[in-house]
Amino acid sequence: MVKRKVVIQNDLGLHARPAAKLAEAARKFQAKVYLRKGSQQVEAESILDVLSLACTKGSIIEICAEGEEAERAVSEIVELLTEKIS
Amino acid sequence: MKKLKGIGVSPGVAIGPAYILLTGRIKITRRILRPEEVSREINRFHRALDETIRDLEEVKKHIPAEMSQPLSIIDAHILMLKDPSLIRETERYIRESFMNAEWALRKVLSRYQQIFLSLGDFYLRERIHDLEHLIDKVILTLQGQNNQTTLKEPAVIVAHDLSPADTARLRPDTTQAFVTEVGSRTSHTAIVARSLGIPAVVAVKDVTETVNPGDLLIVDGLSGEVIINPTQEVIEEFLDRRLECQERKAFLSRFAKEPAITLDGRRVAIRANIELLDEIPLALEFGAEGVGLYRTEYLYVTRRDLPGEEELYRTYRQVVEGLSPELVTFRTLDIGGDKFAQELDLPEEINPALGLRAIRLCLKNPALFRTQLRAILRASLFGRVRIMFPMISGLGELHLAKEILAEVAEELRREGVELKELPSLGVMIEVPSAVAIADLLAREVDFFSIGTNDLIQYALAIDRGNEEVAHLYEPLHPGILRLIKQSVEAGHREGIEVAMCGEMAGELFCVPLLIGFGLDELSMNPQTIPAVKNLVRKLSFEECQALVEEALNLPTPEEVRALLLDWFEKKDLTLF
Numbered sequence: 196m197v198k199r200k201v202v203i204q205n206d207l208g209l210h211a212r213p214a215a216k217l218a219e220a221a222r223k224f225q226a227k228v229y230l231r232k233g234s235q236q237v238e239a240e241s242i243l244d245v246l247s248l249a250c251t252k253g254s255i256i257e258i259c260a261e262g263e264e265a266e267r268a269v270s271e272i273v274e275l276l277t278e279k280i281s
Numbered sequence: 282m283k284k285l286k287g288i289g290v291s292p293g294v295a296i297g298p299a300y301i302l303l304t305g306r307i308k309i310t311r312r313i314l315r316p317e318e319v320s321r322e323i324n325r326f327h328r329a330l331d332e333t334i335r336d337l338e339e340v341k342k343h344i345p346a347e348m349s350q351p352l353s354i355i356d357a358h359i360l361m362l363k364d365p366s367l368i369r370e371t372e373r374y375i376r377e378s379f380m381n382a383e384w385a386l387r388k389v390l391s392r393y394q395q396i397f398l399s400l401g402d403f404y405l406r407e408r409i410h411d412l413e414h415l416i417d418k419v420i421l422t423l424q425g426q427n428n429q430t431t432l433k434e435p436a437v438i439v440a441h442d443l444s445p446a447d448t449a450r451l452r453p454d455t456t457q458a459f460v461t462e463v464g465s466r467t468s469h470t471a472i473v474a475r476s477l478g479i480p481a482v483v484a485v486k487d488v489t490e491t492v493n494p495g496d497l498l499i500v501d502g503l504s505g506e507v508i509i510n511p512t513q514e515v516i517e518e519f520l521d522r523r524l525e526c527q528e529r530k531a532f533l534s535r536f537a538k539e540p541a542i543t544l545d546g547r548r549v550a551i552r553a554n555i556e557l558l559d560e561i562p563l564a565l566e567f568g569a570e571g572v573g574l575y576r577t578e579y580l581y582v583t584r585r586d587l588p589g590e591e592e593l594y595r596t597y598r599q600v601v602e603g604l605s606p607e608l609v610t611f612r613t614l615d616i617g618g619d620k621f622a623q624e625l626d627l628p629e630e631i632n633p634a635l636g637l638r639a640i641r642l643c644l645k646n647p648a649l650f651r652t653q654l655r656a657i658l659r660a661s662l663f664g665r666v667r668i669m670f671p672m673i674s675g676l677g678e679l680h681l682a683k684e685i686l687a688e689v690a691e692e693l694r695r696e697g698v699e700l701k702e703l704p705s706l707g708v709m710i711e712v713p714s715a716v717a718i719a720d721l722l723a724r725e726v727d728f729f730s731i732g733t734n735d736l737i738q739y740a741l742a743i744d745r746g747n748e749e750v751a752h753l754y755e756p757l758h759p760g761i762l763r764l765i766k767q768s769v770e771a772g773h774r775e776g777i778e779v780a781m782c783g784e785m786a787g788e789l790f791c792v793p794l795l796i797g798f799g800l801d802e803l804s805m806n807p808q809t810i811p812a813v814k815n816l817v818r819k820l821s822f823e824e825c826q827a828l829v830e831e832a833l834n835l836p837t838p839e840e841v842r843a844l845l846l847d848w849f850e851k852k853d854l855t856l857f
Contacts, residue, residue, distance in 0.1 A: 206589030211408055215357040218364075241366035242357065243393060246408055249400045 197265040200257045201276050209250035211242075213276070218242040220272055226262030228272065239272065282511050285485050287460065289505035290471035292808060293480030294523040295458035296516065299496045299509075300436035301489055302443070309420060312381040322375050326382040329422040333415070334362050336422075358415055367393075383420050390416045404586060437498045441489055458500035460485050460492075460507055473559065474502075475808065482507055533811035537568030541817035543796065543825075550802040551814050552610075554782055558596060561603040564807040568814060571607030571665070573730065573804020574782040575600060577653065578616050587649065593656035598663050605664030610730070610782075610804075611657050612709065613650070615639045615671040625649070634744065639672035644681050654689045661704050669707035669730055674714045676721055683725070707780075711735035716764045719771030729772045730804070733783025737761055756785045757838040757845075762794070766833065769798045780804060790845060792816050794832060797825030819854060 203209055209217070221228040221239035228239035232254060237244035239258070250256055258276075260268045314322055341355050361367070367389060374385035390412060397409035438459040456479055464471060464483030474481035480502030492498065492509055499508040499519050508515060542548045552573030553564035564572065580588045580596060601609055617630065617638035625646060630636035643650035657668060670682050683706070694700055708715065708722055711732035715722060723729065733756060738745060740761060743754045755761070765781075772779035780802035785791050787805030792813055795803060805813060828848060832841050 206592070207404060207586060208402065210404055211357045211411070212353050215353070215360050218360050238365060241364045242360045243364045243412065244366045246405055247393070247396045247400070249402055249405055251402055 224268035287485035291474040291481035597660035601664035608665035723775035797829035
């Protein structure tokens with residue numbers, strides 16, 4: 196299992212557009228990607244579950260992935276989440 | 282035949298059959314499946330999902346690439362329909378609880394409703410409406426009723442309300458007009474309708490119930506009239522009116538891009554008032570020589586928290602680039618904080634028009650103001666930009682605002698942004714005290730822009746929204762005419778340009794007076810530009826000046842109106 200933590204930097208938090216980008220990215224790889232915030236864990240592919248995590252600016256989330264391309268999936272998603280998408 | 286009346290928000294006349302778009306909740310029944318029906322029901326669910334996704338993809342194809350906002354909304358919607366969690370849960374209800382697909386979807390929806398409505402973030406909470414809307418579409422498809430995109434014949438769309446995505450899918454070739462039960466002149470749908478050139482009437486009470494599918498409708502997007510099943514006579518009258526409208530439009534648009542120069546050679550800049558990026562192509566098409574008023578509130582009011590600098594910058598840059606080499610005039614934030622940001626935590630006000638709004642709000646929340654100014658200054662590198670501050674009532678406010686602007690510019694330069702020259706700076710003349718000290722203000726700015734809507738409201742102490750006094754709102758009031766004259770003269774004495782960007786600037790009836798006052802620029806709704814330019818070309822500046830002298834000697838608005846009517850008649854000028 197590959198894991199990395201990021202801080203959400205986008206002013207609006209992880210709202211619909213970034214969540215959509217995230218879900219799209221998660222679908223691309225041969226890996227199961229999860230997002231964890233506090234005690235909650237959701238599939239990154241599920242835009243609805245990601246939105247329901249309510250990741251506002253400053254929230255710390257952990258990205259975890261398992262599978263063949265887990266490493267690549269996590270690094271792409273970390274990049275996506277830290278480039279201040281809005 | 283029956284007549285209804287709403288607010289005309291996008292001009293034009295359309296005649297066509299009514300097409301009622303279901304946007305409310307749909308009645309569904311619960312059915313218990315027999316075990317052998319389960320796998321068929323799951324297939325049925327998937328087929329409906331796929332069909333709805335295909336529909337949305339189809340809609341996407343017809344949205345111009347410039348309209349990035351509706352596009353990204355639809356992308357997010359497609360992903361919601363592909364959501365693995367949504368699919369798994371729905372399948373589980375079908376398989377384990379033997380629910381029909383419609384009912385299972387509603388169950389899943391209600392689970393998400395509970396989760397989303399408990400979220401603290403307003404913006405995220407609002408997203409549940411997107412899901413409700415989508416699930417309704419899937420249910421309609423399941424019931425074989427989702428013919429919303431199969432609108433092949435031209436029709437008049439009738440709905441309770443239209444979401445931005447709904448409006449974006451109204452293709453001009455099959456949508457003759459649209460009529461909704463709610464909305465206002467500034468609602469998103471009205472703006473999009475205007476930018477697409479589709480006639481639209483909003484705020485027509487109970488129209489979805491009064492009108493039956495297929496009823497013949499006449500829609501007049503200017504007067505706000507909606508006529509159901511008109512008589513032959515009325516149809517002919519409207520066909521004439523439409524033809525006249527089209528001929529006139531065609532005639533005017535031929536010369537729209539030529540400048541507006543009076544018979545005796547005075548050139549007046551005719552610019553557009555815009556609010557959205559999407560309005561730019563049409564504004565230029567109508568012959569706007571740039572934008573005299575870019576309202577910057579939209580990015581703030583469409584949600585409850587504050588947009589960041591990057592988001593503002595990206596949008597502003599697109600606006601500046603889209604208009605270059607013509608100029609764009611940014612009006613800094615012009616609303617009360619109560620209208621948008623919960624983050625600001627402001628108390629409710631008894632009299633918001635006289636309260637903490639516009640420049641006052643910005644000066645009280647410098648961080649809010651700085652973010653916007655930074656975004657504007659950064660965008661200014663990509664074209665021609667002017668900045669104006671709204672609701673300035675005294676020099677103190679102007680000094681503070683200028684100081685902040687200078688600080689922000691310095692800060693950007695330190696960060697390496699190559700800001701050589703600052704944009705021209707102006708103030709809105711809309712508070713009566715600003716007119717009284719216009720001579721002092723004129724020494725400190727590069728231009729004035731008279732905002733007549735507020736100036737009239739404040740000078741006459743009339744709240745236009747109050748039905749009891751709305752009739753007293755009077756642009757031709759001698760008091761108002763004098764305020765305009767005084768502002769123009771004060772500006773010209775200091776050698777600065779004076780513009781007008783209120784509704785009055787696009788009022789053909791007032792144009793001869795405005796030219797006579799010596800205004801250098803008129804900024805208005807894009808679609809009125811061709812007609813105003815056409816009128817200006819038939820006027821003589823000298824005669825308009827004489828007309829102003831005469832008007833200023835009249836004691837009442839009624840007499841001014843009579844003078845103008847008489848003048849138009851004498852000169853054989855038309856008023857449309």
